[in-house]
Amino acid sequence: MKEDFLRHDARDEKAIDQRILEIVRATPGGIVSGEELSSRLKVSRTAVWKHIKSLKDLGYRIEAVPSVGYRLVAVPDLLLPAEIAVGLMTERIGRQIISFRETDSTNETAFKLAEEGAPEGTVVLAESQRRGKGRMGRRWESPPGMNLYCSIILRPAILPLQAVQMTFLSAVAVARAVEETTRLVPTIKWPNDVLLSGRKVAGLLNEMGAETEKVNFIILGIGVNINMDAGQFPADLRSPATSLRMETGGAVDRKEFTRALIRALDSLYAAFLVGDYGVVRDEWLARCGMIGRRVHVSYRDSVVAGVATGIDDYGALLLTLDDGCVERVLAGDVTLV
């Protein structure tokens, strides 16, 4: 992969940097000698020094206290596995976290990793995306350092036509994370946007690899505008967008948001796996801003108008038309009338 790789959380040798951080954080007083690091990690003093240097290059501020040891003074504002994993305590999601400084698209990277056998719960993060993807081939703005671009690999034993249930699940998880982090109450827009004050703050692009009767893997692609300013959105956006910062008036901690999202996904997915899809659907409906309201749905050249009354288990939006018939809408862009 030609990605600009940031850091891996896997149990491989690259994780020595992360183990240094763990040891320093777990030591009362926060100072650990090079000798102790060397003996606990079973690497030379020179190797310890090299890893400390590479952490500094990433933006960690690590002080060498003469004849005592190393102290962690500050951590960079990057979505590094070592930062996200701190105290995460989830059952499935985030057991492996992989971060990139830049990638074409986290969904593409995750799709390839899934094909190569990456385990369920793997989280792929990137500081920026060269070709961030929105739904239906559209572009997703992905400037560095201020938002969340994240893709999660799941391997539920479901049929392809149930895969859309995972889109609803990720929408509910994003809504929960927004609410927990900002105290603002977002609404969900069918099929896969999350809104604040009627403007898009997050988008979902789920993809899957599947056989006719079996999903091999699902990629939950989640983009959240966290600290973008109004001036940073392109002028030609199809629908109005916002960010958590624009709505709250202050910077939002990206790491905290990411952890909240991973925890929400983990908990909803656990419920889903024991057959509790109803929990997901009910919360989705409760958070959906358009149920009971009159909408237009456009798809390619056609437009359908009606009152949105619900969703079915295959992801269709149920519209009651003027003549009283119920139409199942499978894809399209919805506008409130």
Added chain:
Amino acid sequence: MKEDFLRHDARDEKAIDQRILEIVRATPGGIVSGEELSSRLKVSRTAVWKHIKSLKDLGYRIEAVPSVGYRLVAVPDLLLPAEIAVGLMTERIGRQIISFRETDSTNETAFKLAEEGAPEGTVVLAESQRRGKGRMGRRWESPPGMNLYCSIILRPAILPLQAVQMTFLSAVAVARAVEETTRLVPTIKWPNDVLLSGRKVAGLLNEMGAETEKVNFIILGIGVNINMDAGQFPADLRSPATSLRMETGGAVDRKEFTRALIRALDSLYAAFLVGDYGVVRDEWLARCGMIGRRVHVSYRDSVVAGVATGIDDYGALLLTLDDGCVERVLAGDVTLV
């Protein structure tokens, strides 16, 4: 890719071998001088000689007629693009053909190629598969040189839940090719087997890469037992199997069969694309051996019994149960009672 690559049909420089075959075949008398090949292909005489040698290594018998030129005497029994493409004249399927001597699985190879952007209609062939895949994670026996292992990349603009229609399409195409090549009349078994005398002669394993609202690509995986003998099947097969040779009593030309299959797929897919899925469904139903008959369907730990009455557009088998209810069965193994 760590595949053992046989030959590429793309318009790249590797295709010089194939252009040599084309020129020789198109020349009245069938003898072409090295000088003419050199000037028409714009490569040196030495390069021509090297390509002739590499064709001989593949099994082509090419005679050098002194002071006249080269003559093609015999072609190898390999599913090479240059052989399959002769007179194919299809609109979409087979515009690019890629052959391997051996591959892990043609579906895996095609899946990767599709992800990397291979065009619709690309056909992947292999003489043998190291880990041929059947449905639901099962193994597909793939000894070299006698059968067809083939995967085709399609990019129809459909929703994921319509993907199963492509499984029906490939079943009908296989049935047509069997009938055309052997004059035997196969039956189709839901969801994706083709039978002769009640025994499996072909299996289908379709896979897809998809977004929630859009299929990115579908891989039609098709395995056909062509010239296998009874003794070549493993003893522990789940269901009885047969081959075209066992049913007809004589060897079947693999290239002719492959061409017949590609043509049938091309013609059915053209109909599908103009909205004629009904044609596919009706032929599928007419060829299905179980409609109107009593069957058991087992899936994981459950068994459903009823009379098979049809299929719906999402691939479900419609079963009329004893109490008169109709059940939609989405996955499983069917046995005629």
